Structure formats: structure tokens, C-alpha cells
Amino acid sequence: MKVPMLDLTEQYQALKSDINQALEEVMSSARFILGDNVKRLEKSIAEYSHVKYGVGVGNGSDAIHISLVACGVEPGDEVICPAFTFFATAGAVARIGAVPVFVDIEEKTYNLDPSKIEAAITPKTKAIIPVHLYGQMADMDKIAEIANKHNLAIVEDAAQAIGSEYKGKKAGELGTTATYSFFPTKNLGAYGDGGMIVTNNAEIAETMSVIRVHGSKPKYFHHILGYNSRLDELQAAILNVKFPYLNDWSKQRIDRAETYTKLIKDQLGDLVVTPFVEEHNYHIFHQYTIRVPKRDELQAFLKDQGVATMIYYPKSLHLQPVFAELGYKEGDLPVTEKATEEVLSLPIFPELKLEQQEYVVSKIKEFYSTN
Incomplete structure (x- = not known):
């Protein structure tokens, strides 16, 4: 698929x-x-x-x-x-x-x-x-x-x-x-x-x-x-x-996000960290971003299985060459730097089908069952 x-x-x-x-x-x-x-x-x-x-x-x-x-x-x-x-x-x-x-950023949000x-x-x-x-x-x-x-x-x-x-x-x-x-x-x-x-x-x-x-x-x-x-x-x-149509699209994204979270929790438990939503927030899920071990290996595996993913973001701005003159170094923003190594965004859009989501999660489970 x-x-x-x-x-x-x-x-x-x-x-x-x-x-x-x-x-x-x-x-x-x-x-x-x-x-x-x-x-x-x-x-x-x-x-x-x-x-x-x-x-x-x-x-x-x-x-x-x-x-x-x-x-x-x-x-x-x-x-x-x-x-x-x-x-x-x-x-x-x-x-x-x-x-x-x-x-630095908050670890959960x-x-x-x-x-x-x-x-x-x-x-x-x-x-x-x-x-x-x-x-x-x-x-x-x-x-x-x-x-x-x-x-x-x-x-x-x-x-x-x-x-x-x-x-x-x-x-x-x-x-x-x-x-x-x-x-x-x-x-x-x-x-x-x-x-x-x-x-x-x-x-x-x-x-x-x-x-x-x-x-x-x-x-x-x-x-x-x-x-x-x-x-x-x-x-x-x-x-x-x-x-x-924006409000309806947002609701459909939220529905897809809830589906992902349920599927992941049921099949992978706490191995995969699903998005945290503050109780007072209405999160419209422009991205559905998980945190995982062996992130790069998982992404490569999913690509081979036909599943597109993105890393937002693989290198934080304080360590980008264009900002080198500002004098930041590795370790200055530890929460940020850890996130760049672990986050992975899964496909999410209003028209995403349930069977597609089930396939994505099944492939994540397949990867961790053998790695």
C-alpha cells in the first residue's frame, strides 16, 4: 500500500x-x-x-x-x-x-x-x-x-x-x-x-x-x-x-489523530510516544508527530513499505551553519536537540483512510518486532 x-x-x-x-x-x-x-x-x-x-x-x-x-x-x-x-x-x-x-522547548508540546x-x-x-x-x-x-x-x-x-x-x-x-x-x-x-x-x-x-x-x-x-x-x-x-471548510477539515484531522493514538497504544504500548495535548488546548494537528527509538531506521523501513514520513526538524536552528556566528554549541538546548533525534511525523490529512492508518501502524509494529 x-x-x-x-x-x-x-x-x-x-x-x-x-x-x-x-x-x-x-x-x-x-x-x-x-x-x-x-x-x-x-x-x-x-x-x-x-x-x-x-x-x-x-x-x-x-x-x-x-x-x-x-x-x-x-x-x-x-x-x-x-x-x-x-x-x-x-x-x-x-x-x-x-x-x-x-x-529551549517543552519536552511534551x-x-x-x-x-x-x-x-x-x-x-x-x-x-x-x-x-x-x-x-x-x-x-x-x-x-x-x-x-x-x-x-x-x-x-x-x-x-x-x-x-x-x-x-x-x-x-x-x-x-x-x-x-x-x-x-x-x-x-x-x-x-x-x-x-x-x-x-x-x-x-x-x-x-x-x-x-x-x-x-x-x-x-x-x-x-x-x-x-x-x-x-x-x-x-x-x-x-x-x-x-x-477549514473547521470541518480540522475536525477530520483530530479524528485521524485520535485513531492513530488508539492504534499505536493498542499495538505498541509505550514504545512509541504519541502527541501530548494540553487539556486547555484545541490541537488541530497540522502534523501528527511521534517520538521513537531508532527513528532514522524506522523511517527508512517505512519508506520501503510505501509509507511517507517527514522529520520536522532534523537539525535545530541554533546548530545551523548560517547561525554559527551566534556561538551556540551542542548541549546548549538539550530538549530541542533530543527532539531532533526522535521525532517522526506520520501521514495526516482529512482524506486519509482508516485502512491507510492501520497499514502505517502495522508497519511500525513490524519494524519493532524485528529490531
Whole structure:
């Protein structure tokens, strides 16, 4: 049996007529940049996140970058973030000329460990980026308490967590700003790159709207240095078609996750560590990530059996060559470094079939029965 990490073909076939119609309407209108589809999506995502403003940008990486700039982060400033995340989290900091300051994660949730944050704060610290990894929100009460105490901005990296909740609050609701990615593999994915920033702060929203068009307001008059990073009208049209289905897709992901957990517990006991979900969190399972012994060998075996898997992430950011000048070394973030050696993400998407999940778990069991 072949089990892909993600298969978007069934989703597209179900929405094909509506998506093609939406694209035809954009083509017929001949308005391709920051048109009605972008405005509609900005409004929808802001309301969904329980905030006032949405700003569509070119991608999730730019969303973090523009957020930080709008929050006042400048060259030489420091920004606290996890090292167990996609490169864009820290890359956005470095692109400004600011310094990413890496803090360890919680072992169970893989999210930023609030108990480690204050020790990393200096007079140069300007912001914290909590990453809601795999679809589960970080401990935002504690993070917000620290940020308020030290007058720091919070930029929620919610690229993997649209629709997730923390104590009844939505991802995007608890930061100074929050950023989403609409990369095709995301829970709400476009058919190319796209991103969104949400905020309750009118001044920051306005600044971000100006930054994304070269810092121009009015047109051809530039008071700040901006970038060219606009959400494409065609991608927004696709996302407007897909958005009403997001909650149902999230529920189906949760159902698949619960199925995996039951199958694994029944067949493998405690040998495989299944995802931990905080009681107060609504985890939307962008990824279903297990921790296992002999991870690399298991991944190779599953590949041979037709099962795709991914490692998010095999090398933490504090040990990446591009950040070598920051002076981190092995052992500095032990929880993070251990996770890079043990985590493995299994196929999960709304259309994943029960027999596929049963096959995946049976093959994991087969591997450990002989290794």
C-alpha cells in the first residue's frame, strides 16, 4: 500500500468547480493585485482569529518579517524564539539585522518553554516569537505575562496552527500580531505561496499594509522602507473557496489523530510516544508527530513499505551553519536537540483512510518486532 504524507488531489476534485469559477471571475475582472478577494479573505481570517485587522502578504516568512518591523524591531535588537521550528521563524529576525536568541522547548508540546524565557532577556530584547508547533498553541498566559513585564512585543508564529485554541482563545488572538502561512501543505493551503498577518492594533495594521507595498503611501511617496510582498488575488480567490471548510477539515484531522493514538497504544504500548495535548488546548494537528527509538531506521523501513514520513526538524536552528556566528554549541538546548533525534511525523490529512492508518501502524509494529 502507498500512503503519501499528504494528498491534495481528492480535496481539489471536491472543490474543483467552485475553484475554477473563482479563478475565472478573477481573470474576467482583470484585477490581479490587492483586489476584492484579498480584502474578503483579510476580513474573514481576522474575524476567525477574533481580531480586527488582517493584512495579506506574499508568504508566511514575510508575514513574520513584516510583523517584527511593524512592532519596532530594528538592526541589533534581540528576538527570543525557539530553535525547534522552521527556518523562517529565525530567518525573519536575521533578515532585519536583529539577533535571534534561541530558547529551549517543552519536552511534551515542543513549544517554547516559558520557564526559560526570562533568563534570555537583555536590554536589547524587543520581541518574543512563540511558535504554535504542529497545530498546538504555546503557553500564552505565561508568555504574555513575561512580555508585559518587560514591554516586549509578541509575534505568534501560527503558520501551522490556524484554528487552534488556547483556553478558548484562538491562535492569532493573544499576540501583538500573529502570522499565518498558506503554503499548499498547510491546513488552509493555497496553490502557491501566500501569507496573512492579523492584529488588534490599528497602527501596526496600517504600518504593515504600507510595508507590503514598498512602504508607499500615498502611491510613489515613501516615508518608510518597505518590501514587495502582497497576497496574490488568484491565491486569495482559491482560499476564499476553501476557507468555509477549514473547521470541518480540522475536525477530520483530530479524528485521524485520535485513531492513530488508539492504534499505536493498542499495538505498541509505550514504545512509541504519541502527541501530548494540553487539556486547555484545541490541537488541530497540522502534523501528527511521534517520538521513537531508532527513528532514522524506522523511517527508512517505512519508506520501503510505501509509507511517507517527514522529520520536522532534523537539525535545530541554533546548530545551523548560517547561525554559527551566534556561538551556540551542542548541549546548549538539550530538549530541542533530543527532539531532533526522535521525532517522526506520520501521514495526516482529512482524506486519509482508516485502512491507510492501520497499514502505517502495522508497519511500525513490524519494524519493532524485528529490531
